[in-house]
Amino acid sequence: MIKQTQKQGKKTAPKHSTKIDSDERVYETDGTYFLKLVVFVLLGTLWLKLKEPILWLGVPLNGIPLGLFIGLILISTIEKHQSDRKIWYAAILIVTIICYFVPAGIVI
Numbered sequence: 001m002i003k004q005t006q007k008q009g010k011k012t013a014p015k016h017s018t019k020i021d022s023d024e025r026v027y028e029t030d031g032t033y034f035l036k037l038v039v040f041v042l043l044g045t046l047w048l049k050l051k052e053p054i055l056w057l058g059v060p061l062n063g064i065p066l067g068l069f070i071g072l073i074l075i076s077t078i079e080k081h082q083s084d085r086k087i088w089y090a091a092i093l094i095v096t097i098i099c100y101f102v103p104a105g106i107v108i
Contacts (some may be wrong), residue, residue, distance in 0.1 A: 044095030
């Protein structure tokens with residue numbers, strides 16, 4: 001009896017799906033990130049300063065951080081991911097604290 005042999009073709013790697021996983025994040029462009037940074041830094045510098053301090057619960061208030069409040073609202077509505085929100089919250093809070101000691105803002 002004659003044995004018939006079959007030629008085996010080249011083995012190729014199985015084709016995988018190119019579908020994007022749900023855990024993968026699509027990052028924003030550098031220009032968008034820089035624009036957000038500039039906007040939040042400018043908002044952090046916006047203070048409504050008072051000529052004479054007001055006593056509130058025994059604490060003298062020299063100013064009200066209007067930009068901080070506006071920035072917090074914007075961050076919570078614009079940013080989708082919690083890790084991004086944490087970064088922007090920290091950035092605007094630091095800028096606001098630094099600008100409290102700088103003579104910048106609107107004086108009433």
